[in-house]
Amino acid sequence: MYTEPVITVSHLSKSYEKPVLNDINFTITPGQIIGYLGPNGAGKSTTIKVLSGMITDFTGEVQIMGMDVRKDPIEVKRRIGYIPENALLYDTLTPIEYLRFIGLLHKMESARIEKKSLDLLRIFDLQAKADTRMTAFSKGMRQKVLLIAGLLHNPDIIFLDEPLSGLDANAVILVKEILSKLALEGKTLFYSSHIMDVVEKFAHRIMILHQGKIIADGTFAELQEREKTESLEQIFTELTGNHAHQSQAGEFIEALRG
Numbered sequence: 001m002y003t004e005p006v007i008t009v010s011h012l013s014k015s016y017e018k019p020v021l022n023d024i025n026f027t028i029t030p031g032q033i034i035g036y037l038g039p040n041g042a043g044k045s046t047t048i049k050v051l052s053g054m055i056t057d058f059t060g061e062v063q064i065m066g067m068d069v070r071k072d073p074i075e076v077k078r079r080i081g082y083i084p085e086n087a088l089l090y091d092t093l094t095p096i097e098y099l100r101f102i103g104l105l106h107k108m109e110s111a112r113i114e115k116k117s118l119d120l121l122r123i124f125d126l127q128a129k130a131d132t133r134m135t136a137f138s139k140g141m142r143q144k145v146l147l148i149a150g151l152l153h154n155p156d157i158i159f160l161d162e163p164l165s166g167l168d169a170n171a172v173i174l175v176k177e178i179l180s181k182l183a184l185e186g187k188t189l190f191y192s193s194h195i196m197d198v199v200e201k202f203a204h205r206i207m208i209l210h211q212g213k214i215i216a217d218g219t220f221a222e223l224q225e226r227e228k229t230e231s232l233e234q235i236f237t238e239l240t241g242n243h244a245h246q247s248q249a250g251e252f253i254e255a256l257r258g
């Protein structure tokens with residue numbers, strides 16, 4: 001099993017019109033589930049896109065399994081899986097056609113793609129829809145296809161951007177179980193989400209991104225101890241500085257009446 005850090009980020013900065021990530025540094029060892037949190041617009045998706053080689057115009061260094069994401073983009077993409085929220089699915093394809101396409105991109109052998117795809121679709125209760133165009137698929141059905149597509153080539157590092165979005169309660173339990181088992185096998189999961197209670201229970205290490213910086217990094221117990229607070233929701237609110245929910249809700253209702 002790979003024992004060196006699987007992700008090394010040094011002095012990562014990225015700006016669009018304004019700075020989004022500002023001198024981010026961290027290393028991640030194999031088998032960890034990282035919960036990556038931050039307010040809307042904090043730069044979580046941007047971080048994941050940099051780490052997975054989709055954005056290359058950043059400053060600083062990012063290494064994935066010892067490889068520079070900018071110098072070895074193909075090999076990096078072979079070792080990682082990316083499960084986005086609401087990705088652009090090729091709607092006019094069927095799940096099996098889409099998964100064939102993804103498998104071929106990863107240079108997997110056709111018979112293996114076929115078997116694996118059908119097995120995984122069956123586990124997600126989508127076998128009967130394997131040959132149905134995805135145009136009329138629900139959000140949850142699409143999310144299941146995206147999950148399978150991101151995992152099909154059995155990557156070592158899995159980036160997940162709000163992966164439970166749209167899934168029903170049974171599918172959520174199943175996916176969490178699958179992800180925990182993958183981590184036990186030594187896979188690394190970098191998991192961005194707004195669902196605090198899932199991250200609280202699920203992540204080995206929690207990082208909070210705010211105003212371009214990592215402002216907290218530790219186990220849930222360590223963050224609880226540091227902030228003298230019980231729930232991750234409270235810790236998040238405390239650290240990201242929004243204490244005005246009650247008055248904001250009141251203002252919102254007033255504005256609606258207006």
Ligand SMILES: Nc1ncnc2c1ncn2[C@@H]1O[C@H](COP(=O)(O)OP(=O)(O)OP(=O)(O)O)[C@@H](O)[C@H]1O
Pocket residue numbers: 016017020038039040041042043044045046047
């Ligand atoms: N392609 C782009 N061009 C210009 N600005 C962008 C682009 N992509 C993201 N941004 C800006 O960068 C900032 C970070 O966006 P990002 O999507 O990474 O945030 P996030 O933490 O994932 O947010 P959310 O929780 O809402 O999904 C935002 O201010 C966003 O408007």
